Amino acid sequence: MHFIRRKGWEIAEREVSPEQVFFNRRAFLNGGAALGFGTILPSLGKSGSAFAANEPDPSASFYPVKRNELYKVDGDVTPESVNSQYNNFYEFGLSKNISQAAEGLKIRPWVLKIEGMVEKPFEIGFDDLLKKVQIEERVYRHRCVEAWSMVVPWSGFPLKSLVDLARPLSSAKYVQMETFMDPKMAPEQRGFWPWPYVEGLTMAEANHDLAFMVTGAYGNPLAKSFGAPIRLHTPWKYGFKSIKSIVKIAFTDKRPQTFWETTGPREYGFWANVNPKVSHPRWSQAVEQVLGTGDRRPTQIYNGYGDYVADLYKGLEKENLFM
Numbered sequence: 001m002h003f004i005r006r007k008g009w010e011i012a013e014r015e016v017s018p019e020q021v022f023f024n025r026r027a028f029l030n031g032g033a034a035l036g037f038g039t040i041l042p043s044l045g046k047s048g049s050a051f052a053a054n055e056p057d058p059s060a061s062f063y064p065v066k067r068n069e070l071y072k073v074d075g076d077v078t079p080e081s082v083n084s085q086y087n088n089f090y091e092f093g094l095s096k097n098i099s100q101a102a103e104g105l106k107i108r109p110w111v112l113k114i115e116g117m118v119e120k121p122f123e124i125g126f127d128d129l130l131k132k133v134q135i136e137e138r139v140y141r142h143r144c145v146e147a148w149s150m151v152v153p154w155s156g157f158p159l160k161s162l163v164d165l166a167r168p169l170s171s172a173k174y175v176q177m178e179t180f181m182d183p184k185m186a187p188e189q190r191g192f193w194p195w196p197y198v199e200g201l202t203m204a205e206a207n208h209d210l211a212f213m214v215t216g217a218y219g220n221p222l223a224k225s226f227g228a229p230i231r232l233h234t235p236w237k238y239g240f241k242s243i244k245s246i247v248k249i250a251f252t253d254k255r256p257q258t259f260w261e262t263t264g265p266r267e268y269g270f271w272a273n274v275n276p277k278v279s280h281p282r283w284s285q286a287v288e289q290v291l292g293t294g295d296r297r298p299t300q301i302y303n304g305y306g307d308y309v310a311d312l313y314k315g316l317e318k319e320n321l322f323m
């Protein structure tokens with residue numbers, strides 16, 4: 001079913017994939033008709049494929065950007081060839097092999113709506129937004145809740161820059177983000193899940209320097225399978241917090257009800273901070289598989305970013321911080 005074969009990994013993956021449960025339920029409800037996904041087609045690769053071959057990405061001239069050496073990690077960067085064949089983007093299918101299907105994502109025009117508790121709601125085109133922020137490259141670790149990890153050179157800008165542009169009211173306590181909703185474009189959105197994909201952060205998390213709005217990867221504009229043209233990455237949290245293809249950013253005083261909380265409230269929560277000691281109800285989080293290698297490594301608290309983010313959670317010890 002997948003291109004990437006990793007020693008000792010296939011079994012682990014079968015055990016851990018959260019979609020497995022839902023996929024089975026869905027296949028059951030649909031009498032098995034949903035099983036058409038996972039057809040293996042030649043991949044276009046992640047970079048340079050954002051547009052038809054004859055049409056350059058309008059943001060191509062921004063890349064590559066200078067790497068900010070403050071953000072580095074102890075592992076090797078995951079090869080792009082591996083990464084481009086292994087994605088979670090459920091709007092385009094329930095397997096990891098969605099890169100071909102994701103080519104159906106239309107990424108221009110792309111407008112972001114800023115709304116809710118702000119001085120003045122507004123809309124901004126993605127290319128106009130790029131001109132207002134400073135983009136740089138950061139190498140971040142990514143830890144999926146399914147117990148695999150990768151290391152990616154993202155390009156983008158701190159979420160804080162966007163918060164500042166939005167001018168939230170002091171009464172705003174959370175940032176809610178939403179992915180596009182277009183069942184014609186994204187086949188899975190015709191299914192029964194609570195689309196669109198929604199995520200959220202507290203204001204303190206959103207203003208934290210590590211919270212990154214990603215617009216590129218591997219020195220190129222973001223590929224569609226990666227969540228073009230703009231997605232979040234919060235490297236200290238499980239990967240499902242890092243919402244792709246964002247169209248709406250709303251400031252609110254109510255904690256956002258996220259996609260995965262709605263879908264599987266027993267297993268996925270709002271905070272989703274990485275913690276090797278807090279198991280998922282169906283598997284341990286102590287060890288992770290490094291994508292593209294046979295390596296297993298111990299998972300680190302806050303995915304190795306604890307020195308920078310642990311303070312965000314002082315006084316919140318009663319919350320379910322690690323699911």
Ligand SMILES: Nc1nc2c(c(=O)[nH]1)N[C@H]1C(S)=C(S)[C@@H](COP(=O)(O)O)O[C@H]1N2
Binds near residue numbers: 087144226245
């Ligand atoms: N809109 C949307 N965002 C999403 C997802 C998704 O299915 N839809 N999957 C999440 C999960 S579980 C992970 S691990 C990462 C995967 O990012 P990648 O495919 O770029 O590696 O995206 C996250 N953001």
Ligand SMILES: [Mo]
Binds near residue numbers: 088143144238
């Ligand atoms: Mo994930």
